Amino acid sequence: MYEEDRPINWKISSETMKIGEYKVQKAETDFGGRKWTAWFTTDLPYQDGSYKFGGLPGLIVKVEDDKGEYSFDLMKNYKIADFPSMNQFGNTIKVxxxxxxxxxxxxxxxxxxxxxxxxxxxxxxxxxxxxxxxxxxxxxxxxxxxxxxxxxxxxxxxxxxxxxxxxxxx
Structure with a gap:
């Protein structure tokens, strides 16, 4: 495992729409050689999202690359007791x-x-x-x-x- 050393620099747009029950706002970034568009909601005040995406002023509900090869969509929102730690997946080495x-x-x-x-x-x-x-x-x-x-x-x-x-x- 490694900690990501490349910051994600978002460009937040004023564009909004509704995804499911959430009012979402658009943000874009270039990361890992791909151009990404994210839709986040401040209704859920978590600066997190799928994969490595986070750092917006709300939870990312949807994020996809401009070629349509990757798309992450929030399917369900619920509380969990414990977040799994990396050692639950076997031995890990930090590099x-x-x-x-x-x-x-x-x-x-x-x-x-x-x-x-x-x-x-x-x-x-x-x-x-x-x-x-x-x-x-x-x-x-x-x-x-x-x-x-x-x-x-x-x-x-x-x-x-x-x-x-x-x-x-x-």
Whole structure:
């Protein structure tokens, strides 16, 4: 995990409309290589929103990029007892954002090095952000391990390319 080190600079518009039961106001920003439009309400005085979006004078009810590839919409508003902490999702290591980005890039270039780190073998490593996991079980019979590794690496790289539309382009 990392703490975001890039501030989001919103340009608040005077444009308003109604989304569901909320009167909302428009705000725009450029973040992560995308142009975003957010609609926030001061009826809910929380300076928060989906993903990394926040810092407006009310709760973000809707935020979407200008290409229509990402859209976050408030579906329901209710109180929860406890907000989950990061350690509930397994062991986490706090790093700088630049180091996280560097590791993501290394994974895309050589996913197999991540699959074999720490002696975990092919069936045990999951890369959380990319939605990629090593296949379980061998099923290979008498195949050459080097050939199996090469085919697996090609499959993982192909899957990563096919499923790659990162929310942050830079």
């Amino acid at each position: 700088k954002r630049a180091d996280f980005v560097k590791q993501q890039k290394k994974f895309m270039e050589d996913p197999m090095s991540f699959m074999t780190q720490g002696g975990g073998g092919f069936g045990q490593t999951r890369i959380m952000g990319g939605g990629i996991s090593a296949p379980r079980g061998g099923g290979g019979g008498n195949q050459n391990p080097a050939d199996m590794r090469k085919r697996m690496e090609e499959r993982i790289k192909d899957e990563a390319k096919r499923n790659s539309n990162p929310i942050e382009l830079q």
